[in-house]
Amino acid sequence: MTARGIRRAALYGGLVAASTVMVAPFLWTVSTALKPSADVFASPPKLIPDPATLANFQDVLTLLPFDRYLLNSIIVTGAIVLLNVVFGTMAAYAFAKLRFPGRNLIFAVMLLTLMVPFQVNLIPLYAIMVRLKEATGVIGADTYFGLIAPSAVQVFGIFLMRQFLKSIPDEILESARIDGASEWRILRSVVFPLAAPGMATLAIFTFIAAWNDFLWPLIVTSSDDMRTLPVGLALLARKNTVNWGQTMAGTVLAAGPMIAVFLVLQRRFIEGLTAGAVKDVG
Amino acid sequence: MTLARLRRQSIGYALIAPAVVTVVVFLLIPIVLSAYWSFTEYNGVKPPTWVGLDNYATLLTSPRFQRSIWNTVVFVVLGMGLGPPLGLATALLLNRAMRFRGVFRVAFFLPVMTSLVVVATIWKMLYNENGLINEILRLFTLPGHNWLSDPNTALPSIVVASVWQGFGFETVVFLAALGGIPRDYYDAARVDGAGRWAQFRYVTLPGLRPTILFIYIIGIIGSFQVFDQIFVMTQGGPVNATRTMVFDLYDKFNSLHLGEASAVAYILFVILATLSWIQFRFFGEGDR
Secondary structure, eight states, rough: OOOOHHHHHHHHHHHHHHHHHHHHHHHHHHHHTSSGGGTTSSSSSSSSOOOOOHHHHHHHHHHHHHHHHHHHHHHHHHHHHHHHHHHHHHHHHHHHHHOTTHHHHHHHHHHHHHSHHHHHHHHHHHHHHHHHHHHSSSSSSHHHHHGGGGGGOHHHHHHHHHHHHHHOOOOHHHHHHOOOOOOOOOOOOOHHTTTHHHHHHHHHHHHHHHOOOOOHHHHHOOOOGGHHHHHHHHHHOOTTTHHHHHHHHHHHHHHHHHHHHHSSHHHHHHHHHHHHHHHHHH | HHHHHHHHHHHHHHHHHHHHHHHIIIIHHHHHHHHTTEEEESSSSSSSOOTTTHHHHHHHOOHHHHHHHHHHHHHHHHHHHHHHHHHHHHHHHHSSOOOHHHHHHHHHHHHHHOOHHHHHHHHHHHHHHSSSHHHHHHHHTTOOOOTTTSSHHHHHHHHHHHHHHHHHHHHHHHHHHTTTTTTHHHHHHTTTTTHHHHIIIIOOOOOHHHHHHHHHHHHHHHHHHHHHHHHHHHOOOOOTTTOOOHHHHHHHHHHTOEEEHHHHHHHHHHHHHHHHHHHHHHHHOOOO
């Protein structure tokens, strides 16, 4: 073998080994979820479940309403993504392209809040949600509103979209104005279409963050009906009566949807997630 | 003319209104409230009573809180020492025309997409006394170990799981940045007789400088807030060996010590703000 050939073999060998380390835990999870409990810690380990059983999945679904968690995760994440894209783009357009007194000051204050870690506003935020619930009965702690509203607008998203919208030439907007289009019309027919790639990035960013969010959903929900997938899984894993096969079945249910979406849209996801990062740097 | 301008201004306000309301109600007001609460004794039921700097003094002299700061720092240093170099190394390996590049990229990125709760649950099983990791060790006739129940190995074990989860993000960010370094630079360096190492040292690294700064700022801020893994894998134990600042905050919040919990949050904030400032001040003045 030539020196070049050996180097290539080493490169591929190393990458295959590393990829195995990345993927194997997921496969092991699925395998464990399909095993009867006696086989979970069999030594030597059984790589392929034999006999395979769906009992763990049935157990988990009777123990905790994972289907409800999935629905909650979809509703909450969907709403957060939609609100961020609409409100974020609207605000970003105003900050990037319109002139009004106080614009720069308001934007600067918003940017400053990016410095503050979420834990700082966590506790008062919870207190506000509890008061809201007491006062109204329908919104506040342990409701969809409580899960969604604090994440409805992310300052980072506005920042990202503003950078993006700044690259739209003013002439396009001006000519639309001269043609007599109202600002709303311009927003709908000119800005939104031109901003679509940026909005896709923002949507992907928000989707991943909201879907995987844990601390806030853990704190703001208290009834089983309102839990999201990560919270449900964490609570399942902490139950003493649950065995590892059942926990891994819960893990498969919690992780499956995201992994499926990722495998379908992987190029968009990876590029979307890095675009935010690289734009920030460049 | 003025009327049109006035209308355009009011549209500006209308467009930012949802964002402003959300930021004020759910961000600014809470930030101010928790600053105030951090100077009070408050259990969420009785009105807060002013205690001045007592909460901060109690925390900073409490061995348990000192331990949680120390654990957090260990987590950040180990994680940031391992993750970004691993991300850069894999990015350098993948930064060439090759078969299956996309497949490898997906493999490294897969855990990044998965929630930390999922990853922590999986690794808790892998670390089990009879789990896969010990089985593999036994295959090589090495002794197994109770990774998460031993105070000496619990925190490093969580670091390993966290690095495994996160470094793929750094891989793809570095990959994108490597693609942005002009080929001419390498050609010029080669003409000047630069070998592989010299090219890396004088072309690649300077070209990556803003990316490295970005990754470390984001990474340090993120890892200082470590919570999900701790909650799932150890609940801060054994004997506080994995108690981190945010876990401590959660614990105090749960036991309704809201004043102290707010003080923890502000201590975290001050640490993060100081670190970010230092990074920008000393490493931020890129020459690019």
